[in-house]
Amino acid sequence: DLGRMYRLMTHLDNADTKSERKLEWIHSQGTVVISVQFAKNTCDITLKVTQALVLLSFANGAQMSAKDVALILGMDIYEVQRNALSLMKKPPILVKVTEGEGNEELKEDELLKFNKQFTPKKNRFKAAQLPVYPQAVLNMLKLEREQAIEGNAVQLMKTKRTMKYNELVNSVISQITNFHPSSYDVRQRVEDLMTKAYLKRNDKDRSSVDYVA
Template sequence: MELYRKSNRIYEELFKKNPKQAYGDAVVQRLDHMLQDHDIQIEMNKQFKGYYERDGLIPKFSLEVMVLSKPFFPAIDIQNLNLPTNLQLALQTFKDFYKEIQPCQTIEFAPQLGSVTVEVQFMSRRCNITMHPSQALILLQFADGAMKSLRELEEIIELRMEEVEINTVSLMQNLPILVKAAEGTEQIGAQPEYGIGYDEQLKLNKYLRPDKIDFRVGKPIKDIIGEHSAQFARKELIDQFIVILMRTQRTMKYQDILNLAVNNITQFRPSKYDVKQRIEDLISRQFLKRKVEDRKTIEFIP
């Protein structure tokens, strides 16, 4: 927690040392508020857990809040989704909790943001699959062997047909979690054809054999937040983690930095390639440097 609180000051110092490398006032201000939101998010989730324990409530699932300040994300439209009853109850519980700690403020839920981990039972194994909330809502409709068409999904979830189609197709790509229900389409590793009729029945590909128990599926083709903005935010989070880490440790092995970043950044799952790019970029901007006598060791430039 203390590291995150210090992060704003660290960035200010770095920008002062390398003014030519600064991103501009608007971006710095936005980043500053993102870091503040993250501090609030951590503290709020701790308090919410205490609220559950105090009132003797038994959570049906793990609910963690992602905080966004609306003035800095004005382009995000709140999308209404027909959420499952248990999730609606969980959100209402959080709303009651928030009213207790912040009686003068209001909150809005943006159910189309964030991520959801769904437990799926295939024939070979049970998997925990992390995905976009809209994807999760669609996948949940295929529980217990249910079959659904795009038109039925549209009515149940109350999404536009375009959104239903985009999210459903994303669950049929690469790793086909959903397949057409017509005879012969459910095969191990079968790659689906994406020409789906609105009334064509789909089902869970129960014979799928994922390599991992815990994994993520690709996001829908069309996302709420633009790809450019998302990529920028991810780069900033990786940079933030590395700079705070190196400011504390001063000297570390390249591989240790890589492993710590991959394993400890929780807002998304960075690849080793992503982290390597950010390390090299921080070196080029003179935040870090390689040790002269050992090129595999990275040093922080104070």
């Protein structure tokens, strides 16, 4: 399904906890071509991979909000909004269900739909470019994600008291639903929690982690 496709893209990293090497597919740089059936013709559209996943979420006449798409794909809500907004620009592949609403911003709960009545001038075209976030917004998003990972890790350890290192990493990944952290990112946050003395390696089993009360 679409969510599984997105998780496969974003989780392609090195599982070796002792290595600093990281293998990552930069999916934001990739493009795909999708044949899209409009009311009067079929067009081949070139899109970024994330744009394609968002667009495919609206197959079969579905009407959904950015929040719905984020839940289906496991994609961060900001990324869904960014990709959806680009698909609402010229050429307008997605439109808001409520007519007359502007396309400059998209609220989490605003419904969108595939613009089936759109008549492209060409049978092959590119979707609009993704809007670029200011660096301050990206920094804030990075901080929010780090805090979410650490918060989930601490909450799990408070309950379990002791966990296998890899079990903790996998549990944190499964707990977070509004974005999908890589195992590398979670390991980084767990190591940071050890540095801050919230967690520590088990004295008898170095593959386990203890919660520090």
